Amino acid sequence: MTGVKVTGHAALLAELRAVLGRDAVLTDPDVVEGYRHDMMPLASAGRPLAVVLPATRPDVQRVVRAAGAAGVPIVPRGAGSGLSGAANAIDGCLVLSTARMRSILEIDTDNRLAVVEPGVINRDLRTAVEKHGLFYPPDPSSYDWCTIGGNLATNAGGLCCVKYGVTTDSVLGLEVVLADGELLRTGRRTMKGVAGYDLTSLFVGSEGTLGVITRATLALRPLPQAPATLVATFAATEAAASAVSRIVREGMVPSLLEIMDAVSIDAVERHLNTELGAAAGSAALLLAQSDVGGDAGRAEIETLEQVCTDLGADFTYSTTDLAEGRMLLAARRAVLPALELLGRGLTDDVCVPRTRIGELISGCAAIADRAGLTVAVVGHAGDGNMHPTIVYDPDSPAQEEAARVAFDEILALGLSLGGTITGEHGVGRIKQDWLAKELGPVGLRTHRVVKRALDPENLFNPGSMFSMD
Amino acid sequence: MTGVKVTGHAALLAELRAVLGRDAVLTDPDVVEGYRHDMMPLASAGRPLAVVLPATRPDVQRVVRAAGAAGVPIVPRGAGSGLSGAANAIDGCLVLSTARMRSILEIDTDNRLAVVEPGVINRDLRTAVEKHGLFYPPDPSSYDWCTIGGNLATNAGGLCCVKYGVTTDSVLGLEVVLADGELLRTGRRTMKGVAGYDLTSLFVGSEGTLGVITRATLALRPLPQAPATLVATFAATEAAASAVSRIVREGMVPSLLEIMDAVSIDAVERHLNTELGAAAGSAALLLAQSDVGGDAGRAEIETLEQVCTDLGADFTYSTTDLAEGRMLLAARRAVLPALELLGRGLTDDVCVPRTRIGELISGCAAIADRAGLTVAVVGHAGDGNMHPTIVYDPDSPAQEEAARVAFDEILALGLSLGGTITGEHGVGRIKQDWLAKELGPVGLRTHRVVKRALDPENLFNPGSMFSMD
Numbered sequence: 001m002t003g004v005k006v007t008g009h010a011a012l013l014a015e016l017r018a019v020l021g022r023d024a025v026l027t028d029p030d031v032v033e034g035y036r037h038d039m040m041p042l043a044s045a046g047r048p049l050a051v052v053l054p055a056t057r058p059d060v061q062r063v064v065r066a067a068g069a070a071g072v073p074i075v076p077r078g079a080g081s082g083l084s085g086a087a088n089a090i091d092g093c094l095v096l097s098t099a100r101m102r103s104i105l106e107i108d109t110d111n112r113l114a115v116v117e118p119g120v121i122n123r124d125l126r127t128a129v130e131k132h133g134l135f136y137p138p139d140p141s142s143y144d145w146c147t148i149g150g151n152l153a154t155n156a157g158g159l160c161c162v163k164y165g166v167t168t169d170s171v172l173g174l175e176v177v178l179a180d181g182e183l184l185r186t187g188r189r190t191m192k193g194v195a196g197y198d199l200t201s202l203f204v205g206s207e208g209t210l211g212v213i214t215r216a217t218l219a220l221r222p223l224p225q226a227p228a229t230l231v232a233t234f235a236a237t238e239a240a241a242s243a244v245s246r247i248v249r250e251g252m253v254p255s256l257l258e259i260m261d262a263v264s265i266d267a268v269e270r271h272l273n274t275e276l277g278a279a280a281g282s283a284a285l286l287l288a289q290s291d292v293g294g295d296a297g298r299a300e301i302e303t304l305e306q307v308c309t310d311l312g313a314d315f316t317y318s319t320t321d322l323a324e325g326r327m328l329l330a331a332r333r334a335v336l337p338a339l340e341l342l343g344r345g346l347t348d349d350v351c352v353p354r355t356r357i358g359e360l361i362s363g364c365a366a367i368a369d370r371a372g373l374t375v376a377v378v379g380h381a382g383d384g385n386m387h388p389t390i391v392y393d394p395d396s397p398a399q400e401e402a403a404r405v406a407f408d409e410i411l412a413l414g415l416s417l418g419g420t421i422t423g424e425h426g427v428g429r430i431k432q433d434w435l436a437k438e439l440g441p442v443g444l445r446t447h448r449v450v451k452r453a454l455d456p457e458n459l460f461n462p463g464s465m466f467s468m469d
Numbered sequence: 470m471t472g473v474k475v476t477g478h479a480a481l482l483a484e485l486r487a488v489l490g491r492d493a494v495l496t497d498p499d500v501v502e503g504y505r506h507d508m509m510p511l512a513s514a515g516r517p518l519a520v521v522l523p524a525t526r527p528d529v530q531r532v533v534r535a536a537g538a539a540g541v542p543i544v545p546r547g548a549g550s551g552l553s554g555a556a557n558a559i560d561g562c563l564v565l566s567t568a569r570m571r572s573i574l575e576i577d578t579d580n581r582l583a584v585v586e587p588g589v590i591n592r593d594l595r596t597a598v599e600k601h602g603l604f605y606p607p608d609p610s611s612y613d614w615c616t617i618g619g620n621l622a623t624n625a626g627g628l629c630c631v632k633y634g635v636t637t638d639s640v641l642g643l644e645v646v647l648a649d650g651e652l653l654r655t656g657r658r659t660m661k662g663v664a665g666y667d668l669t670s671l672f673v674g675s676e677g678t679l680g681v682i683t684r685a686t687l688a689l690r691p692l693p694q695a696p697a698t699l700v701a702t703f704a705a706t707e708a709a710a711s712a713v714s715r716i717v718r719e720g721m722v723p724s725l726l727e728i729m730d731a732v733s734i735d736a737v738e739r740h741l742n743t744e745l746g747a748a749a750g751s752a753a754l755l756l757a758q759s760d761v762g763g764d765a766g767r768a769e770i771e772t773l774e775q776v777c778t779d780l781g782a783d784f785t786y787s788t789t790d791l792a793e794g795r796m797l798l799a800a801r802r803a804v805l806p807a808l809e810l811l812g813r814g815l816t817d818d819v820c821v822p823r824t825r826i827g828e829l830i831s832g833c834a835a836i837a838d839r840a841g842l843t844v845a846v847v848g849h850a851g852d853g854n855m856h857p858t859i860v861y862d863p864d865s866p867a868q869e870e871a872a873r874v875a876f877d878e879i880l881a882l883g884l885s886l887g888g889t890i891t892g893e894h895g896v897g898r899i900k901q902d903w904l905a906k907e908l909g910p911v912g913l914r915t916h917r918v919v920k921r922a923l924d925p926e927n928l929f930n931p932g933s934m935f936s937m938d
Contacts, residue, residue: 110718111822133720155663166661168670169638182911190820191852192635193889194624194674195896195907196916196934201637201670205663222720249579251602251691296765351659353580383660420662427664438664442651446923447665453922454915465665 009049009092012070016052016094019062024100026051035077035097036089039142041344041394042404043085043429048075048095055100057175057183057214064212064459065181067094073462076208078118078150081142083347084428086154086207086464096212098149104128105215112220113172113189118149118213125218134220137164140424141333152213155205157424159329162382163255163291164221166424168204175215176203179455189217202450207426208461210454225293227255228301229325230318232308233282237261239312240284241358244381246307247288248354254304255291257382258332259284261361263368264376267338268331282314284361286381287332289325335378336389342374343391346403350414351385351423363413364388371406373399385423386414408434427465435466478518478561481539485521485563488531493569495520504546504566505558508611510813510863511873512554512898517544517564524569526644526652526683533681533928534650536563542931545677547587547619550611552816553897555623555676555933565681567618573597574684581689582641582658587618587682594687603689606633609893610802621682624674626893628798631851632724632760633690635893637673644684645672648924658686671919676895677930679923694762696724697770698794701777701785702751706730708781709753710827713850715776716757717823723773724760726851727801728753730830732837733845736807737800751783753830755850756801758794804847805858811843812860815872819883820854820892832882833857840875842868854892855883877903896934904935 016025026032027050035051037043049072054060067074077087077097089095102119109132116125122143125136138151139158146156152174157166164170173187187193187200203210234240240259247257260268262283269280279285286308290300301318308316319325339345352360361377368375371390379386388410392403411421411434421427421434436444447466451458458468485494495501496519504520506512518541523529536543546556546566558564571588578601585594591612594605607620608627615625621643626635633639642656656662656669672679703709709728716726729737731752738749748754755777759769770787777785788794808814821829830846837844840859848855857879861872880890880903890896890903905913916935920927927937 108822110714110824112717112720155667157661161661166663168667178911178915184911184915185909186912188820188889189822189887190854190889190892191823192626192630192820192849192854192892194635194893195889195891195900195904196912197679197919198624198637198667198670198674199912199915199919201667202919205667210666222722245579248581251581253691292765296761351657351661353577353658354660355579380661385659385661418658420657420659420664422664423659423661424663431664435664440654442647442653443655443665443668446647446653446668449922450666450668450671450919453918 008070009072012066012072013050015066016050016063020052020054020059024053024055035080035095038080038082038085038087040083040085040428040430041346042407043088045085045088046091046093048089048093051095051097053097053100057177060177060212060214061181061183063094063096064177064179068179068181068457068459073459075461076153076212078147078153079145081146082150082154082426082428083349084426085430086426086428086461088429090463098147101214107132109134111189114218114220116148116216116218118147118152118216120148122146122148122151129220130223133223135223136218136220137170138167148216149213152204152216153206153208154426157385159256159258159380161380162257163253168201170219171200171204171216172219173217174200174203174213176211176213178211179457179459184211187217207428207465209451209465210460224255224291225297226322227289227291227325228297228318228320229328230288230301230304230316231328232286232305232313232316233279234284234312235282235314236312237284237361238358240286241361243286243308243311243313244357245355246311247304252300252304254288254300254382256287256289258287259357259379259381260332260335261377263374264335264378267342267376268334271338271341287328335376339376339389339391344394346390346392346407348388348390348407348410349422349425350410350419351383352414352417352419354384356417356419357381357384357386359417360386360413364410367406367409367413371402373402373406375406384419429464432466477539478541481535481541482519484535485519485532489521489523489528493522493524504549504564507549507551507554507556509552509554509897509899510815511876512557514554514557515560515562517558517562520564520566522566522569526646529646529681529683530650530652532563532565533646533648537648537650537926537928542928544930545622545681547616547622548614550615551619551623551895551897552818553895554899555895555897555930557898559932567616570683576601578603580658583687583689585617585685585687587616587621587685589617591615591617591620598689599692602692604692605687605689606639607636617685618682621673621685622675622677623895626849626854628725628727628849630849630854631726632722637670639688640669640673640685641688642686643669643672643682645680645682647680648926648928653680656686676897676934678920678934679929693724693760694766695791696758696760696794697766697787697789698797699757699770699773699785699787700797701755701774701782702748703753703781704751704783705781706753706830707827709755710830712755712777712780712782713826714824715780716773721769721773723757723769723851725756725758727756728826728848728850729801729804730846732843733804733847736811736845737803740807740810756797804845808845808858808860813863815859815861815876817857817859817876817879818891818894819879819888820852821883821886821888823853825886825888826850826853826855828886829855829882833879836875836878836882840871842871842875844875853888898933901935
């Protein structure tokens with residue numbers, strides 16, 4: 001770092017403190033440490049020049065203009081719950097946290113939409129709209145603490161997607177601060193609209209590489225009925241996978257359809273003492289819900305149950321009891337925490353055609369054997385988005401290396417099955433090479449052309465998702 | 470036109486004939502005439518150099534490369550059913566028709582998706598997938614003859630949107646020939662995926678300004694149940710609008726929810742002899758369907774009927790009889806043909822928040838009074854997408870001018886109600902100035918930056934949607 005740059009950086013920090021206030025520009029290394037990483041253990045993370053906490057759109061514009069003038073890159077950051085390193089700091093950057101922009105600005109019950117700032121916690125939005133009988137579907141596992149801004153940047157998914165789609169399906173419009181500091185408004189407040197390019201969808205999922213989202217207009221749905229829940233266990237993985245295929249082919253659309261493999265079941269059973277008693281020793285478990293309510297909901301669950309039985313389930317149990325349903329869902333959500341008790345969990349994220357789930361699970365078992373590590377497969381069976389999770393000892397360099405190799409082998413397996421290298425976690429700083437493989441040279445070049453057009457100086461999150469060289 | 474250009478054009482035509490075959494390069498003025506316009510009467514249309522009919526992706530690439538080298542712009546064209554002039558020829562261009570690329574390449578029933586070429590007729594795809602118990606939702610009024618490629622280029626909607634969304638909601642991936650002739654693949658075959666920018670959504674609705682779509686992977690849904698149908702008439706427009714607001718607020722999602730104003734009802738009654746007897750003289754009519762099927766479907770229709778009665782409907786009728794349902798729907802679809810019997814119909818397309826439909830209808834009545842013309846309002850009430858249709862005598866310059874003024878006043882009204890200047894028909898060659906107003910300077914600049922990045926020589930559909938100056 002040259003003397004000139006240090007001077008430039010000092011001037012930048014002074015300017016930011018003058019604009020935002022001293023307490024909104026963090027440089028204490030101990031404090032900054034908490035803003036360097038997201039939740040992906042394998043991604044690199046640099047040392048930021050500072051963390052800034054703008055509270056308003058004009059403040060975001062000022063930060064972007066000042067950083068642009070100083071040639072200091074910006075890494076936008078929500079809560080840091082990401083699983084790809086996309087929010088990880090790079091050396092000398094400004095981490096722009098949206099933590100102080102957390103107002104729910106409007107809930108329009110008549111038109112079923114909400115306008116929010118990016119730092120709003122997913123759960124807070126869910127709770128606020130539920131009071132009006134409304135529903136914001138996207139429910140990533142981290143919904144207790146992740147932000148809407150992070151959800152938008154990663155186009156987050158969750159358990160709801162099989163019926164309600166991913167984040168982008170709930171977004172009507174955005175406000176984004178562009179690289180030149182100007183405020184772009186995309187989309188609209190109406191349900192339909194084709195005025196101009198769909199820039200809203202371009203920014204959703206762009207992982208902070210194209211601008212800073214400062215506001216979002218979100219479509220809400222009617223609050224679903226209390227769910228009926230089904231659990232089914234299978235002595236053979238392929239039978240469970242066949243049941244998923246049959247459910248898809250026959251056109252059933254449950255509100256949730258999750259799969260756990262034997263390793264996942266075992267981890268939950270042994271380490272969390274969760275009530276999956278009858279599942280112990282099973283090769284696979286399917287968990288489904290219907291939120292249609294009433295007789296129709298019960299009928300939907302019964303049909304799902306019949307499919308599972310027909311395809312060879314050795315045990316099924318269905319319930320409309322909410323506490324039981326929650327308990328079964330808690331077991332599914334406990335897979336990753338249970339695995340963390342065995343070592344560090346490295347969660348992969350591939351999405352395959354729904355007919356290929358069985359092959360993905362058996363392929364992961366083979367990868368686990370070769371690696372000499374535990375790989376548990378759990379995932380959103382209804383949309384084919386699977387999360388094979390590799391468990392390793394972070395203090396063993398050999399195991400960490402084996403985990404990295406297994407991680408890549410799972411991506412190659414996903415691609416070979418006609419899938420994608422990321423269903424919902426994103427590319428970030430961990431899958432850039434794989435993105436290039438999936439996109440191919442024309443796709444990668446098109447990404448660079450779009451990035452260069454909107455961010456010519458590579459100000460936003462440089463090096464994440466793809467490199468510009 | 471200079472001598473040099475004529476030589477260049479002759480050479481281009483010779484090259485195209487050599488590549489595509491003589492019968493795939495049309496220059497006979499009488500034949501070419503049929504490819505100059507879409508269905509928007511007010512949009513300008515130039516005289517193309519030729520119409521080309523490539524049959525394969527490599528042929529599209531060759532056309533794009535040859536036209537690019539010759540500096541001859543390309544206007545991509547589906548069936549010409551558009552309502553914004555976006556497929557209209559410009560002087561000296563190549564009209565690239567997708568009429569010979571009409572194969573349904575694959576229907577994957579297990580994964581519920583189809584892969585199609587752009588020239589496939591919407592109805593042909595619907596029929597083909599129905600045989601497998603599957604459903605392709607987008608249903609623009611022209612579905613009998615419009616193409617999937619045109620639907621993709623305009624992000625077409627239809628009656629289905631209130632429940633099933635617009636075209637972009639059914640698209641998983643595209644293949645697009647870019648301005649340099651390279652083939653870009655976007656998206657994927659899986660239900661979820663966040664690998665890279667959402668370029669699929671960027672191309673959908675880009676009205677042929679960014680590339681030529683040569684293939685699409687489309688998500689299919691389970692075939693819905695036979696619909697139950699409700700018709701309700703109101704003595705006051707505001708009562709019908711209030712019923713729509715109540716339906717939205719209470720979270721009901723019918724599979725269809727259409728509104729007709731008094732002028733529309735009258736036109737259908739008097740000129741098509743359609744069986745809307747009880748509706749004659751009503752201020753407004755709501756038409757709703759439920760495709761849930763069985764008891765649940767009947768219950769949904771009954772609830773909708775109750776809302777209409779509570780809000781002041783003076784007549785309601787519901788039926789599960791399919792023939793009756795089809796007849797009622799035919800009356801709705803007959804509005805535009807019926808208006809065409811009175812003069813030329815100029816169909817506008819605004820989308821407003823669903824609480825503002827009443828104000829839009831009364832505002833259109835005031836505009837009609839000022840213009841001294843008939844304006845009938847019909848539209849997709851469930852999503853706020855309204856089609857005020859101005860009827861005028863095309864042989865009267867004064868009436869045509871009054872119609873143009875009324876057209877613009879309706880757009881201004883839509884914007885003033887918090888809406889957009891186009892819900893589903895697009896911008897094309899008729900609403901460029903209005904797009905600039907809706908987007909604002911930053912939005913327009915961002916559109917130009919994206920267009921320039923992907924099409925630096927302005928090869929595709931130049932001057933449509935927005936100008937580059």
